[in-house]
Amino acid sequence: MALRIRWRRILLYLTFLIFTLVVLIPIYWMVRSSLAKASDLIRLPLIYFPTPTLRNFETLVEQIPFFDYIRNSLVFSVATTFATLVVSFLAAYAFARISFPGSGIILWVLLLTMALPEVGTIVPLYTVLRDLRLLDSIGGLTLVLSSTLAPFTIWVLISFIKQVPYEVEEAAIIDGASLPQIFWHILLPVTMPGLVTMLLINFVNAWNNLLYPLSFTTSPTSKTLSVAITEVFAGYSPYGKPWELIMAVGVTMTIPVVLLVLLSQRAIVRGLTGGAIK
Helix, strand or coil, X not given: CHHHHHHHHHHHHHHHHHHHHHHHHHHHHHHHHHCCCHHHHCCCCCCCCCCCCCXXXXXXXXXXXXXXXXXXXXXXXXXXXXXXXXXXXXXXXXXXXXXXXXXXXXXXXXXXXXXXXXXXXXXXXXXXXXXXXXXXXXXXXXXXXXXXXXXXXXXXXXHHHCCCCHHHHHHHHHCCCCHHHHHHHHHHHHHHHHHXXXXXXXXXXXXXXXXXXXHHCCCCCCCCHHHHHHHHHCCXXXXXXXXXXXXXXXXXXXXXXXXXXXXXXXXXXXXXXXXXXX
């Protein structure tokens, strides 16, 4: 019996090891390619551990407004995350606490909008931004992506708000608490795991989004880092596509997301499971 348990444990560890290698090998290859010379990428036999160099990142700074793109991505991601959470929290409270005719239908319609392909909405969104004079601006990108991320965020936050019995809010009102005080002292502590989870998910979605910045921006003052991949890919080198530059952009985009997820993985798990408990 003990021998069987030991073999099961060994098999489990071996499975995790194989899975980890499958996940890490592409990441290693991306980092390796970003630190290698262009000639080392096509050399046969393959060089698995080339001499590292930062020349690829220096070339990016020389060819494109690299730091401007990073700044735009940060502003766009933070603004989108904040706007989505504020609007979604208020909407989720309305759906959870206010009973009005058609509320269920409206919520389902919001959720069904998530099934719309982003490509199919580009033309009408372009028209709306043009009429609002928000084309080629961080504000326009924030408005568009926030509206896209809001339905799922509302759906998640509703379950957290419903965990607070309405009698608790009534008692607070009787004691003289205002609605902002109820939000701050009663609802926020309960919904904090959900808010943190959606903050991380929405930030990553905004940081990685390519379609909207590529479609609605034309100048370096509003382009994001994801667009830099397409601009670098449009260039050629004596060895074909500049894969070393593309991988350098990929590494730059991946590092903040990986660090954010690693630092907040416990909050993500609590947020995703908290709404289903109780």
